[in-house]
Amino acid sequence: MKKEFIFVGPPGSGKGTQTKMLSKEFNLPHIDTGSLLREEVASGSEEGRLAASFMDNGNLVPIDLVSKIIKNRLSKKDCENGFILDGYPRSSEQALALDEILKEIDKEEKITPQVFYFEVNQDKLVERLVNRRSCSKCGAIYNLKTMKLKDETKCEKCGGDLKRRDDDTEEVAVKRFTTYFKETAPIIDMYKKRGWLSSIDASLDIDTIYKNLKGAIK
Numbered sequence: 001m002k003k004e005f006i007f008v009g010p011p012g013s014g015k016g017t018q019t020k021m022l023s024k025e026f027n028l029p030h031i032d033t034g035s036l037l038r039e040e041v042a043s044g045s046e047e048g049r050l051a052a053s054f055m056d057n058g059n060l061v062p063i064d065l066v067s068k069i070i071k072n073r074l075s076k077k078d079c080e081n082g083f084i085l086d087g088y089p090r091s092s093e094q095a096l097a098l099d100e101i102l103k104e105i106d107k108e109e110k111i112t113p114q115v116f117y118f119e120v121n122q123d124k125l126v127e128r129l130v131n132r133r134s135c136s137k138c139g140a141i142y143n144l145k146t147m148k149l150k151d152e153t154k155c156e157k158c159g160g161d162l163k164r165r166d167d168d169t170e171e172v173a174v175k176r177f178t179t180y181f182k183e184t185a186p187i188i189d190m191y192k193k194r195g196w197l198s199s200i201d202a203s204l205d206i207d208t209i210y211k212n213l214k215g216a217i218k
């Protein structure tokens, strides 16, 4: 049975960590629009430059560009058995665009996506973001405050360089929250009304969240 998982939650709620674990265990592609957009920015393309002008300020990248990227990605062969969406959709408009994309991709198959909503007290989130580092080689995510690393510049899994994202500064992080509450939070109600939503307490430790997440899969 094809599995379509959608993860929604504020920046820093731990979606990236959990979706990577789930992707590995269930052998489903992890599709993270933030990373796809950062790749576009790194490529130096015109679309990448446009995306960067929104990302640098904590705003949403225009829907046309995001829809194009998502449609291309979901049409790839590795998505045939399902996928994990992390960071998309992020607005009611994007949620409606996704409905159309899924209609096209799933054709007559009747699949009900499952949406996991990561609930967490926002007080701790800015602190989590500014202390977040990720490996430039394998993508592993670390928190300098809670994980005591021997060397704060090297990945403990693969030895790659640890980097802080350009938008993980306090100023941009605060703006990303404002964007989240204005644009993204409304889709939670929409998915709840459809009966697609499962809430996950994202304030717990990584292993407990993962156990609860797997327990909530229908």
Ligand code: AMP
Pocket: 011, 033, 034, 035, 037, 054, 055, 056, 058, 059, 060, 061, 062, 066, 086, 087, 088, 089, 090, 094, 167, 176
């Ligand atoms: P993230 O890595 O998920 O925190 O995303 C980083 C930035 O990429 C966001 O602050 C947005 O500027 C942009 N972005 C990521 N996903 C989307 C999306 N679905 N729609 C529009 N912009 C996005």
